[in-house]
Amino acid sequence: xxxxxxxxxxxxxxxxxxxxxxxxxxxxxxxxxxxxxxxxxxxxxxxxxxxxxxxxxxxxxxxxxxxxxxxxxxxxxxxxxxxxxxxxxxxxxxxxxxxxxxxxxxxxxxxxxxxxxxxxxxxxxxxxxxxxxxxxxxxxxxxxxxxxxxxxxxxxxxxxxxxxxxxxxxxxxxxxxxxxxxxxxxxxxxxx
Numbered sequence: 001x002x003x004x005x006x007x008x009x010x011x012x013x014x015x016x017x018x019x020x021x022x023x024x025x026x027x028x029x030x031x032x033x034x035x036x037x038x039x040x041x042x043x044x045x046x047x048x049x050x051x052x053x054x055x056x057x058x059x060x061x062x063x064x065x066x067x068x069x070x071x072x073x074x075x076x077x078x079x080x081x082x083x084x085x086x087x088x089x090x091x092x093x094x095x096x097x098x099x100x101x102x103x104x105x106x107x108x109x110x111x112x113x114x115x116x117x118x119x120x121x122x123x124x125x126x127x128x129x130x131x132x133x134x135x136x137x138x139x140x141x142x143x144x145x146x147x148x149x150x151x152x153x154x155x156x157x158x159x160x161x162x163x164x165x166x167x168x169x170x171x172x173x174x175x176x177x178x179x180x181x182x183x184x185x186x187x188x189x190x191x192x
Contacts, residue, residue, distance in 0.1 A: 062156050068142040069162035075135035076169020079128050080176070086127035094120040118183075125180035132173030139167035 097115030142163040146155045179185035 062159060065142050065145055065155060066159050066162075068138055068145075069159045069166060072135050072139035072142060072166025073162050073169060074166075075131050075138060076166045076173055079130075079132035079135055079173030080169060082124065083127060083131060086124045086131075089123040089127055090120040093123040121186075122181050125177045129174055129177030129181065132170045132177055134170075135166050136170030136174060139163045139165075139170060143167070 094116055097112070097117070097119050100115050101112040143160065146153065176185065
């Protein structure tokens, strides 16, 4: 199964291929790819060039927005479940209320309840509301970012979904915090 070599007029060698050997024609695939890109609209060609540049530069697209969306959702969960800061603030308010109640000789049960437990409950509600507000703000910023940064670049669907989840958790957390702070939800029992 040998092949014979011939020399053409330019002095380059050409290899003859026997009919039973298979060859790959690379010129056909190159021409097909050129035809496919030639039929693309200018917007598609620009988008493909932008994607190629982003990949060539090594810049990950949407990482900051994705991180912001996850932070928004995490802050929303913290606003609903409670945080270490809220627990410490609640314990501090409870201790302050107990000290005030013990220092005054004429303290009533309602004053003890209000200062010892009511203020602690409101401190917990306040910190839950702060985390809910932060979740809401971060989520809205992530959702609004494409309109101000790069309007032509679409935002990934998962980023939108997580950011909307953070916004929803922030709204729910903020509503619950206001209801707890105003004693509409789980208010203090009456002393008398």
